[in-house]
Amino acid sequence: xxxxxxxxxxxxxxxxxxxxxxxxxxxxxxxxxxxxxxxxxxxxxxxxxxxxxxxxxxxxxxxxxxxxxxxxxxxxxxxxxxxxxxxxxxxxxxxxxxxxxxxxxxxxxxxxxxxxxxxxxxxxxxxxxxxxxxxxxxxxxxxxxxxxxxxxxxxxxxxxxxxxxxxxxxxxxxxxxxxxxxxxxxxxxxxxxxxxxxxxxxxxxxxxxxxxxxxxxxxxxxxxxxxxxxxxxxxxxxxxxxxxxxxxx
Numbered sequence: 001x002x003x004x005x006x007x008x009x010x011x012x013x014x015x016x017x018x019x020x021x022x023x024x025x026x027x028x029x030x031x032x033x034x035x036x037x038x039x040x041x042x043x044x045x046x047x048x049x050x051x052x053x054x055x056x057x058x059x060x061x062x063x064x065x066x067x068x069x070x071x072x073x074x075x076x077x078x079x080x081x082x083x084x085x086x087x088x089x090x091x092x093x094x095x096x097x098x099x100x101x102x103x104x105x106x107x108x109x110x111x112x113x114x115x116x117x118x119x120x121x122x123x124x125x126x127x128x129x130x131x132x133x134x135x136x137x138x139x140x141x142x143x144x145x146x147x148x149x150x151x152x153x154x155x156x157x158x159x160x161x162x163x164x165x166x167x168x169x170x171x172x173x174x175x176x177x178x179x180x181x182x183x184x185x186x187x188x189x190x191x192x193x194x195x196x197x198x199x200x201x202x203x204x205x206x207x208x209x210x211x212x213x214x215x216x217x218x219x220x221x222x223x224x225x226x227x228x229x230x231x232x233x234x235x236x237x238x239x240x241x242x243x244x245x246x247x248x249x
Contacts, residue, residue, distance in 0.1 A: 001038065005112060006084060007046075009077035010064035025176060031161065032214040035113035036221070040166070040239065043109040043222025048235070057108050057226070058092050061085075079112045083141050086203050087119040091139035094201050095121035104134055107227030109219040114211030117141040117203075120159070120219050124227040131228060131242070133163055135197040138216060143207035155200045155216045162220030164189025167242045 003016040030036055050060035065088070067073075068081035088110050092098070100106065102123070110119035123135040136159050145151050168187035172179045180186040225236040 001034070002078065002113075004074075004076050004078040006068070006077075006079055006081075007042075007064060009068040009072040009074055009079075009081065012073055014073070025173070031158070032113060032217045035111065035214070035218040036165075037239075039109070039111040039113070039218030040221030040225060043111065043219060044225040044229075044236070047107075047222075047226045047229070058088055058097060061088055061108075061110060080117075083117050083203070084110065084112055087117045087139040087141050090201055090203060091119040091121050091137055094139065094199065095137035097121060105227045105230035107223040107225065107230060109222030109226065111215070111219040111222075113218055114214050116143075116210045116212065116215035118155075118215045118219050120216075120223040122220070122223040122227050124224070124231055126231045131167070131224075131231065133193075133195045133224070133227075135199065136195050136220070136223070137199045137201075139201045139203065140212070140216060141203035141205070141207075142212050142215070143205065143209040145202050146209055148202070151202065151212050152200045154212045156198045158213065158216035159198055159220050160189060160194045162217045163195070163224065164193070166221045166224045166239060167193075168240050170240050 001016055001018040008014055008016070046061060047057050050057045053060060055063070062085055065081045065085040068077065069085070072081070091108070091110075097106075097108075104123035104125045107122045107124065108120065110117070117140065119139045121137045122133060124131055124133050126132070138155055138159060140151075140155060142151070168189065171186065221239070224241065228234075228236050228241060
């Protein structure tokens, strides 16, 4: 939990708490530690609030970030609201958000972690009860992009990895021992399930370069959850969204 990050600074009534839990199970770092599960819950919830407020989900986020820029609550906010808004504006433009009239269900999500800002617009459709991610449009502000090809590869990998984990990632234990000990038991995304298209864009600036391998990963969970809600009318509150299920419902 990062108490001083968004939506801190954008809300008058905001409280964040965390507790440490001791465990005798040996653990290792998962891609984008902590951010990987925080982003999905936060960004799916923001869509719910936007719906209740009757606002477009991207504009709702931009309005909050405008408050954080112009009249922030508190003085210890650990993010740059202008850069955060910048990736949302860019993904809104590049995805054709306002003019979109396609029949795919769209979800949006944005997050700041590892000193980098990332936003996704994800297009999803459900075929015979199976969700299919057709396209992801991604906007990233990682400062100066030193190696554009490598940066695009990292974004594509993080997005694909995130989709697989959102749908299938589950590690179960019995008597303190993992029940799945190799990839024949642990379900991962397959090549045929990867998005048909991933469109990556970078904010151009002269800011010192920051992380790239992890920041595109956390926001994909919220983008999927929000797109699945548009497709099915049901909110997703528990990952993996599919797991052992073959179809939705």
